[in-house]
Structures are given as structure tokens and as C-alpha cells.
Amino acid sequence: MRARPAEYELAAPGTLSAVLSLLAQEPGEWLPIAGGTDVMVQYSAGRLPSRKLVSIWNLPELRRIETIGGKIWIGAGCTYADLCDQEIVRREFSLLASAARWTGGIANQNRGTIGGNIVNASPAGDSLPALMVYDADLILVSAKGRRSVSYSDFHTGYRKTRLAPDELVESICLDRRFSGYYAHARKVGARHAQAISKVCFAALGRLADGVVDDVRLAMGSVAPVPLRLSETERLVKGHRIEPELMRLASRTAAAEIRPIDDIRSTARYRAAVAGNLVAEFLERLSVRGRTI
Amino acid sequence: MIEPPQSHTKCEISFQVNGKLVAVRAYPMERLLDVLREELGLTGTKEGCGEGECGSCSVLMDGVLVNSCLVPALQAKGVNITTVEGLAEDERLHALQQAFLDCGGAQCGICTPGMILAALHLLGKKPQPTIEEIREGLSGNLCRCTGYAQIIEAVAEVGRRGIAG
């Protein structure tokens, strides 16, 4: 433990509006901390630049799930465990539920939040590809009001987002229109549990008359931001899934991403695995897609 | 000129530990792990990594398993913490503790408190877990001595016997 607790302030105003007031008064001064599964690791390593933190853990306004009409709002303060516990998430947004089960171990799933995963903006965030393929909208809130940002627009660079210094992510809004899709997710890490992903993949697909009617592919850990594989999607849409298409889609995916060598893996490994995962998905879609 | 960091003051934080109400004076950003070990003298909860990877620091917070090395003290306000010290009733061991003894689930013992709490949490959700469910439920608690086999046996045994022993 390399930090000196005496040097840190942690405010816990207890309500969303009080937190937002604080952020409005001193924008950029206060680092929000929810479950702490990222922030506290940096803190313990003596590598947390912020000395002032504000707790948004367990705020009822952020830790809830609502369905209205054809949409679901998942509060940013929901933990991964909360997501897994919700039947509607398991049933209609299984990619999020899978990601939630893969993020860290049980103890970290009980504290880590989906909002934290989003705002931390690590390209390795396990839930982020799922949010991309579900076309999530983020509701951002500040003392001034709310605004909606499409998640596909949210990342502007490596660990950079459109979140303003006085804003929090309040909720994630998803359309309840993916039940008819075949959903497939896979995380490749160094071991079966509690691993930072080397490649993280979420995919939705739908066949109509044996032809790919819609396909949505997103990947993490293969670029500075979570990436939607638009070129690969364009290649596949409107076609029958055949071995040649799968090979081509594989190569296109491997070329579309921008992986790096880092402490966990190599760029060429990530590219190959990315291609393999896309091929694997298409193969399963061709079989399972029919039965939906 | 760079301002030197300020020294803030401690605050009073009260919560329950193993059924008893406690109040400590701590910095809000002290780790719950250190509050338990140093302020309250409950050294059963261990530090193995300080990064939430090994699970030796696991405790139950309002019945839910968390890594106490990643919980700021202030966020423990008003909660109910269960540590390993809260499991046995005087001389009578908890069923999990007994099973760990019977099956060889503890070798060096340093991962054991966290492991037992993870198992307790699992059994609370799945009273008769399958081997796969046990493997997954304990996958956030690292053990270097046992290779996990006898730990899994111990938890499966409690699943069979029932947690009331």
C-alpha cells in the first residue's frame, strides 16, 4: 500500500444532486469513485493523481434498472452482480450478462459498476463491446441537466471520452429489440477467470432466408478504444455464410483492428485471435441463426 | 509552485462487524482492510496483493463478498461486515471451517479466511453447488499451496452436509 490516506479527501454527500453540485462547483477537482475496483488499485500502487474523491457508491438514483415501453435503463451504479441478477438482462441482453460474469472475480463483480467500466474507458473493458453492439445510449447528467450521447460516439481516444468534468453517467439506455438475434460473446484472457482480456468480443447476428440480415460486431483490447468492426459487418451483410466468406471476414477483421504489443500479449496474436473469433461467430450464426 | 499535499483529518465511521457495533476514527480513504486489521485488531483478514486479485482480504459486506483492500473506509459506514472471526461460535466451528479441517483445505492457511468467506457467500446463493459452480465461485481467491482440489472437496462436503453442519 503506497498511498498515504491522510492526503486524500473522500466526500460522500449521499445523493446524486449533492454529488452533481460538488462537481459543478469544482469541475475536474473531484474524482468520482463507485465500487473502487479500478480507482483503489491505482491508489494502492501510489499512482492516483487525484487527491479529492467523491463517492457515488450505492446511490439509489444510479443503482437501479427500469423498463419503460420498449427500452431499458440500466443505472450506471449497477454492479456487475446486479446485472447478472436481473432476469431481463440475462434474457434480452445476454452479452452484458456474460461480460458481467467475466469481469474480475466474484468479489470484484460485487463492487465494480458498469458506469465505472464505461468512464474508465479502458479498451479492455469487458462490457464495452456489448454496449456497442446493443447501440447503447448514455444518459449523462450534471447540475445543468441531462443529455444523451450515443455510446458509439462516446470514446474520443485512448482513455478519453466526451464526459464533461462536471458530468456523471447516469444510465445506459438500450432498446429492447435484440431478442430475435443470435448473441455470442467471448473473452480471451490469460486464464479462465479473473483475467484482463487480450481480446474481448461481442456479436449479434440475424439471418433471414439463409442470408445475413443484420450483423453487429465489436471488440475490445484491439485498439485504443472499443471498436465496432464496421468493415467486417459490411462485408458480411446480405450474404450467405460460407467458408470463403468466413475466411474473408476473418482477414478483414484482423486488418480492421489496431492491436499493440503490450505486457499481456502481442499485436499479431490479437489480430489472429480476432479473426478466429469472427469466423467462430459466423459459423455458429449459420447454425443457430436458423433456429431463432 | 506545486502545493504539498494537505493532511486531512480522520472522521468517525461506525458499522457492524460480526454482529457488533463498532466506531473507528479513520481517514475516509483508509482501506477497510487496514481498519479491520489495525484499528480493530481483526487480523484474520489478510493482505496478499493489495490489488483485488488474490482474495485473501475477502470479507462479506452486507452479506456480499468484497475485497476489503479495495473498499475505502468511508464506504463501510453503516454496513454489516462479516470476517472470519465471526464464523465460529465460541468453541464450535462453522461447518465450512470444520470441512476445511476434515478435507485438508488449509495448508499454509494464508488464503483460508478469504477462501472460507468466498465459500460462505457461494453457499448462500447456491446451497448445493456443483463442482463447476464451486470452481467459479472461488475463482477470485488464489491459493498457491493446495491446487484447490481439497478446498473444492471441503465446500462440496458442506453442500452435502448442509451448512448447519
Added chain:
Amino acid sequence: MNTNRIVGKSVPRLEGRGKVTGQALYVDDIVLPGMLFGATVRSRIPRGRITKITFGPGVDWNEFVIVSAKDIPGKNCIALIDDDEPCLADGKVNHPEEPILLLAHPDRRLLPQAVEAVSVEYEPLPAIFSIEESEQHSQIIWGADNVFKSYLIEKGDLDAVWERADYIVEGEYATGAQEQLYIENNGMIAAFDPQQGLTVWGSMQCPYYVHKSLVKLFNLPAERVRVVQTETGGAFGGKEDYPSMIAGHAALLAMKSGRPVKIVYDRMEDMAATTKRHPSRTRHRTAVSKEGKILGGEIEFAIDGGAYETLSPVVLSRGAIHAGGAYYWPSIRIRAKAVATNTPPQGAFRGFGAPQSLFALERHMDRIAQVIQLSPAEIRRRNFIKPGETTTTGQTVTEAINLGKLLDRAMEISDYSAKKERFAKENRNSTRKKGIGLASFLHGAGFTGSGERFLSSVVGVEGCAEGTVRILVSSTEFGQGTNTVLCQIVAEALKVRYEDVSIARPDTQEVPNSGPTVASRTVMVVGKLVQSAALGIQQTLEASGLLGATYSPEEFRAAVRAYVAKNGKLQALARYEQPEDIVWDEQKYRGSAYAAFAWAVYVAEVAVDLTSYSVSVDDFVALQEVGRVLNPVLAKGQIIGGIAQGIGFALYEKVIWQEGRMQNGQMTNYIIPTSADLAPIRVYFEELGNVHGAFGAKGIGELPMDGPAPAVINAVEDALGVPFRSIPLLPEDIFDAVANERERERFSPVAGDRR
């Protein structure tokens, strides 16, 4: 037939209750009044001269105790085999993380920033980081030639053999560093009293090693240094010699401040700064007949010892002696060397050189099999050593071990042949390639050669006032079952209840030196001495007339009570005496290297997922002959735990080095298997007994470390047809190899010449 009441039974772990209730006290659980906390300022460069040390602003240095090499009263070294490793750097550094200064303060939380605020300036010198660089002598960083130690083991007439050979098979194999990753980091508390002397308490395997090094560091008489082991949260060799360093540091701060000082490392520091398994390179050149018999061979075995000698000569010795494995070599030449690099000194890790050389050998046996076109099982079967034959050091195998039968049994349990055939068929149409591989090996228990005689271990057993019996040994418990099994041995020997026997905490003030807790010697060697000493007590009681020739446990307790009440003390000591049949020539490195060998055949079944290139071990069979199983639950726990570490060694655990420093020193980035990663491991024992071990036991602590890596990699080769020769084997490595295969569109030729 087991007529024993206690030995051979899974009695509960002696200190288990404290462990499951959280009451067991590890060093960081202990607080002494007035205690300060200590921290270490370490080198940031691999090699150079220290030119300036500045104590930076923002810290009130008057509040800190500061210790440098100048404060060392005795010799500035960590005494082990030689005295080359400094306790604190004195003007020069030879590896990243080398300790330079020590700081202490009452507030633990101030120390990390204080350490950062000390700035050290250096005049860097060129540094070397690999065995190859060390051999090239571009820089001489240790001694005259960078070689800590070398050995030559020769048997038979090797030079004559090459002409006769039908095949000469060559191969080079490598293993990486491996971090012990005990879940409890290194820690020590020291207190210094000008009259009483120095006391240290902490996490350790060898109290008397720490004692010896403190005596030298402080120039104190032996009786003014006291070393006490606290409950130790895992060790695996990683706390064999390193504790002497951290104890020395805590003690220096305690001496200077006049207050107790605790130093406990956090994970990042422990990983970066402390010892690891020696990386190795082994080259084989083997002459084989067309019938598949080994005629002879040359083995070059090199290990990277890091910047200082520490235990490298002994790791080298064991690795070299085990390099020929469980086979009969009519002739052999083993050239072994331990070389220096500018990395933190390496040290002991379960297996201690044998996992390295046996990995190479067992991979090489599969290679020979391919060249000659025999199966992996058959090549081994034809070369297994038999009773009456001699090992590479000329030791005659005297016990009735039948390795062919052991192999048969392991193959049967694992369904080896049927699976191998089935996998070969099914692999053609699968993206999940399965394979099965085996390894056959041995592990010598106890110190090598004259090592046990040199240790001259002493144990004591005493009677207590309330009638119970207490064992006095410096052998430590760190999860492997020392306390339990030694008490079982005494209870069995004396025919009393397990509950009537206790064991003293290893405290150099209270217990004799029964040697270090290493080398799989505790149950076998120390256990046998303890058995002797126990019988000594029984004889004393009989001679005194207080005990009959037969008696009940109650009668025994009454006799002890009466004796102690009357005479004040009831104690028997036993000292190790080398059996006459163990004769060793230290100069020629020939003779009986170990009092006993345990033997094993392991079979690993793997699946390689060609989508992610990851390997999973789907089934593992571990069959071993261990003399006698004294506690089935504990023995099984040792085997499974060791296999888990061996699988980690093979597939997961990579130390990433940059300029001599470990870059991935966090549990997030240094990967060991979780409970979700290991398939069931099936463990089977055979028992041939052992005249040199307590109740026939052989040492088993390290045996399970030797087999898993080669068995797994042999299985991966079976699955993919690609010969991997170095570990750890990560998915990225498999991808690189498989991608190359695809590009070349054929398998690489097996590099063995047919003559």
C-alpha cells in the same frame, strides 16, 4: 499391511484450527510496543557505481531512522555458502532492486513517499542479462569468468560411444524464471537489546540460516541472536535464503533506533526484489542404438544465478545430478554451470534445479522416440533404470523399483494408448486439438551426497510436566504438514495418542538445529531422527522403572509426569549419522547422491483451442512411489499443489524482464491458475518403503514439481505436431509456431541424424 494406528492415517492438521479461524499469527499480524516500520531504498539500475545520494524535500528526515552499509557492525554480507552478497550496497550495485538504504518511521504510511524521495545517482556500467551474454564475457561481473560454480559428472567411456551409435540426437531446451508467489509476502520483525541481544520473528523456512547470517552481520556471539519463526503463509523455497536479507535489514534498523522494527513487503516489492527459480538452458546430445537403447550422452546444463552466488551451486548440483533422470546411462558426461547476470539473485523454488533439467530430459526422450520411430512409452521402457544398475553418479539402485510396471499402471489409469489413437483421428477435423503426453522421473530426497552429514542435524524430544511429549526441531511448518507428520511419527513410535504430542515453535533459543526445511528432507531425515529421540525418552523411562515394556497411553503420561516431577527434565537428543551405504566423493562428484529416490510417472491430457491458441489440461494422472504415505490427505495435498505449480511453470507463469527488472510484478500480470483453470488431478501412490526414512517414508514435497511441465508440453506436441522446447509456453508462442507452420505448409523436420 498397515498395523500402525496413527502413521498412515489422515489425522487432522495440528495447527489447522488456528488457520481456519483466522487466529494463527503471521508476521504482519504481530505488533510490538513502540514498533517502527521499515522500508528499503533500492537500486534502479542493473549495474553501476553510486555517486551521490540525496534526501529530497517534502520529508522531515529527522523523524526517520536511516541505515546504510556503514552501520553494519560485522561483515556486510548475507552469509550462505560464500559471502559475496552484500546486505546493503556499498558504493556499487549489481542488479536492479539491490538494497542500498533502509528507512524506519513510526507511521507506516509515510514510508513509500520517503523511499521515493531518496534520490540515488549512479555512474552506470554495462550490464548483462542472459546466460549467453554471461558466457560471452563481454562483461565480467562476478569472479574471473562470471561462473559461480561448475560441475563435471562423468561415467563410462563416452568418447567411444559416438562411433557405435546408430543415431545421434541433439536438442536444446530452456525454462524461464518462476516466481514462488507464496500468498504471504516476506516480512520480519526485529528487536535489539544491548544486553539480551538480537531477536527476529518472521516468515521463514530456516531459522538457523537466518541465525548464522545475523551472527556474521552483527558480529554477535551465537547465544545473543535469537530467531523465531512465525506462522508462515507459503514458502516453496522462496523463504529459504531471502529471509536472512530482510531479517538483517529489520535488525539493523532495530539496532540503530533502539526500537522494534517491522518490515513487510508489498506484492510489487516482493516480486521485483526477491529470489525466483533459476532460468535454465540444457543441451542434449545422445547416442542411441537402433534398438532404442541409450548408449551414452553429453548434457550441458546451465542456469542463470543472477548477480550473487547465494544458493546457485546447490541448485546446480541437484539439477546436474537429476539431468539423466530415471534411465540407465552406460556412459554420460554432464557439464553443468551456474553463471552470473545483473538480475536479482535467483534462489530456491521447489525442485531446486531438477524441474529444469528434467524438463529438458523428458522432452528429449520424446524427441529421441520420434527420430527412432518408437513410441514415447517404449523409448522410456527400454531405458528405465533397474535394480542393480547404477545412476549417472554411479549410485546403485538397491530397491525393487519396477519403472516399467509403474509406467504400465499410469498408462492404464490414464487410458493413454486408446486416447492417443482417438485424438490423432479426431484432431483431423477439429479446431480443438487434443494430445496426451507423459513424463517419467525421480527425485532424490535429502541433501545431496555428504550434505546431510555436513548438516549434522540434531533433534530433541522432551517430556512435559503434564505428561505430554514435545518435539524440538528447527524444521518449520509452512503448509506442507511438518507439525502434523512429526507428531504422528512420535505418537506412533511411543504408542501414545496423537493428542499427547506437541511440537515447539521453531525458536533458536528453544530448539536444536535439525537443518533447513528444504530438499524434501523433513519427514524422511528429520522424522527418522525424531523417531529415534522419542524412543530415547521411552528407554529413559523404562530404565528408571517408571514404565513397563508394554503400557497404555495413560500409563505413559503418568510415567512422564512422575519423571519430570522427580528429575526436572526429560529429554533425548538424536543426531544424524550418515548410513554406511551412502558414500559420496565430493571431488569426482560420484557415489550415492541421495539416501532415497521417489519415482513417478505423470500423464497429462491437453486440448489446444486453435481459436485462442490456449492450452487446457483436461485430465492429469499422477502416479508415484513414495516409500510410505504417512498422512494420505496431506500427501495428496502436496502432490496436487505441486502439480498446480508445475502446470503454472509450463503454461502460465512468465517473468517479463527488461534490463534485469521484472516488469509484471503484480498478481494481475503474473498469472497462476485459479480454481477455474485446473481440471481434476488424479493422484495414486505406491509404497516400497525406505530404510532411511521414518516409517519407510521418502520425501515427496518437491517430486510433483518435476513431472507436469514435460508431460504437458509432450502432450501439446502430440496435439499439434510442433516441438516446443521452452517454457513457459504461452498462447502467443503457440500462435507464432502454428502460423509459421501454415506458412511453410509442412512440419519442420525432426533434427536428428540417422547414421
